Amino acid sequence: MPLNAATEGARLAVAPMMDWTDRHCRYFHRQISRQALLYTEMVTAPALVRGGAVHLLEFDADEHPVALQLGGSDPSELAEAARLGATAGYDEINLNVGCPSDRVQSGTFGAVLMKTPALVADCVAAMKAAVDVPVTVKCRIGVDDQLVEETLPAFIRQVADAGCDYLIIHARKAWLQGLSPKENRDIPPLDYDLVLRMKSEFPRLGMSINGGLETLAQAEDLLARGMDGVMIGRAAYHHPWEVLAEVDERVFGMKRASHTRYDVLDAMRSYIDAHLQRGGKLHQITRHMLGLFAGQPGARAWRRVLSEHATRPGADFGLIERALEAMQIPDRIAG
Template identity: 60%
Template sequence: MTAPADPLKAHRRLSVAPMMDWTDRHCRAFHRTLTKQALLYSEMVTAPAVIHGDPERLLGFDTVEHPVALQIGGSEPEQLARAAGIGADLGYDEINLNVGCPSDRVQSGRFGACLMREPELVAECMTAIREAVSVPATVKCRIGVDDQDPEQSLFALVDACAAVGVEVFVVHARKAWLKGLSPKENRDIPPLDYALVRRLKRERPHLSISINGGIGTLDEAGAHLDSSDGVALDGVMMGRAAYHEPALLGLADQRLFGATTAEVDAFEAVARYRPYLAARLEEGVSLSAMTRHMLGLMHARPGARAFRRILTVEAIRPGAGLEVVDRALDAVREAEARRERVDQAA
């Protein structure tokens, strides 16, 4: 099928990265309480798991999450096409191919970052995916792996995929060192090369290029979207910063999307999340499975430590319910009130 003009173009200004064990359906529902505009991504799911696994457990999502993308991993075009079709039929707004994960498990399966060495195979995979779905089919990649020259490897991968009709790329602006570095080290140690990603956009202006890697604040995100040097990237993808300090997402719609609605305060976000929590608790989901994604919400606020402790310790207890969330919020309110009284007395 031929994909229409990118329906997610506006949402790509900010996206939350796919992160294993983190961006599950509960995390995404929580993040959506903070931002209506940002594009959310699933955890990476392998194509065989999509095809043969439990679809509700692996792929289920709530309608509140839209727009939401499914990231899949693999290197067999037929499998990827089937997996993409399943994801699109379930209602995902985008299918994204992982060409960036550096884990040992990914390498042994011949997908993820090691595919940077096989641009023509990636192009074959993307051809199969695009033919299977009508939603955008996109690529998330690194700038290279191991001893590759990023100026060659990145352009080779992007050009091969663009030649078969792929128009949207998310580039993690680091190499992946598959030999010698752990997946965790690969998130920090290889140097960032933002200039190369900007050069890619400058030389391929017809493509949508989003940048990922090391972006910790909305000010930094805004700088990447700035066109003062004649190049405006199409989007910024944030990962760990958005997860560990989710309150920044509550500021994003105004600051990056130009929304006229009010910024979403942490307390308002919890109020919005509450109906989702209640509904899932009724279905038998444990409170801790949902509140673990909230631990950084009160970052840098008085009472943040107590908030985290209550959610961490009490939410895992059998039968824990919304009263635990209320106690955690009360701890913050009390700490803020104490701080205010001290400030007034000073």
Template identity: 65%
Template sequence: MDKDQPHRLSVAPMMDWTDRHCRAFHRQLSRRAQLWTEMVTAPAVIHGDRARLLGFDAAEHPVVLQLGGSDPAQLAQAARIGADMGYDAINLNCGCPSDRVQSGCFGAVLMESPNLVADCVAAMIAAQPRPVTVKCRIGVDDQIPEEVLPRFVETVAAAGVRHFVIHARKAWLQGLSPRENREIPPLDHGLVLAMKAAFPALEICLNGGLQRREQVPALLAAGLDGAMFGRAAYHDPCAVLLGADSALWGAPDPVTTPEEAAQAMRPYIARHLAAGGRLHQVTRHMLGLFHGRPGARAWRRLLSQAGGRPGAGLADYDAALAAVAQPRIAAQTPPPAPAEPARPAPVPARDRV
């Protein structure tokens, strides 16, 4: 196993969350973790505003572009565009269970069509030089995961894919919402481990149910090539990313405290504001920075209030950061020493009994 691989720890693609501002923030906590875009459909890449949909800063590397679609020609063209824009890898989404992706015949519904997926990834591989990867579920609806997942992986790998991220839950395309699909179907980490044992030459990463970076070494020791964190990385980023570079790659950590991360984001926020952006576009991704720490509630409240106000800027950001610092100062200030009890005045000798 290559210990330099960025996918040892990655942050999952999450719609409306993992935009370029979120990735810029996460990059302050870890220089090594692999970051992913939100899913972008192939037609949107081809016909849409590419600067808005695909633009990213060089500091975000290593970063993966996730595409949605099921038309090999469209996906090939979109993959080529992504490679030309500098993404490190191109991923095909075979795991999203939303109604929108089902109606478009992509996402988790592709688990039912491994041959089509193979055609898609073969076209993507032929069209450009970046690695093409697949993110999938263990199955959908009434499929038996132990039967369908090996066939799916084998078929897609035969088309040239060497890297799979497997969300260790079924997706129920009928009857469950996307949110319920992230929580209700039971996890089966054992099946993902079995896929690595069955396909040792492939890179297999586990997604689903992971909460803290400390879980990663055991997964790597069990043979997996990496772990992907979703909502945990967004809602409590320090639990996943802070200290990851030293723990998983033996590299220096860019910051060691959430306060340092907040300060490191100031220049980025200043540039964004100077370019006409709004504070909330960045800070909405940072509300969980102090999760579980004194002052976290004030941080969230002040940033949320400021974010919806026109003209909010660095002064509002600094005020929120100061509100975090005050409870810490109070917690670190030792209580005053208890006053010694007053000694009774001595009794004059003449009054002694």
């Protein structure tokens, strides 16, 4: 089944990452790729519905296409949170069924929900009934001692029957006891072949693969092998230019005017100025930009200047120009 227009961006998506993919990070990434689908950090349904933290839904219109990831396990609460997200203008509402942290488990959501696929199906059905935008699920291949060859297809079948529009599968198990969240991103072995088999077994369900991907070439290979989409996390954050700069043309077939890292910085100028005028701090944005020159001469100087000085009172866009000077590269940002 072809992807609908709202999920076409899923061919290449930047993963939701706590403390990383906030609105400033997403705006920065959008200056590099116009087509990649961007995700919020996980926002809990209780925070929105019971806590009234609707400020967590704020984003810039230039971030589109952008998806809201929700955490929760109460169908009615998730439905209301999804409604708030759709009203705020998000292009997709995603349910987190993959985070293994203790804090998430204690709230009975995240990866622990893979043990209760019927509950996930109820959550998806409730969210679908509440909004008109796509409702998607991000999960693991399984948790703990589950026999994933059996439990994963059963899980997929139930959420698909409940109306899930699209599924993103992190190709690792999550171990709910004994491994930290960081270890759960590295230690459980990747099983891309299992996810590819799931796509073959459920051809009508749009499906992306996530986990351990570091290059655009790897993403292209998995797309060529039958996946509808690929989601990249840490590599897109730490090496944004290498991962995202050619995505629009190579993955989406969209020609765009030649652009450089300097064009990205130029595009960030007005955004940074507006943020500072509202009382924001420079480091809230530049902390996401440290990897822009990763692998280039002078990259260490770029990171050092921004890391050491962006938190200081009065720091503004001029610090970015100083960081470029420290790299011993001529200032190529337009005035």
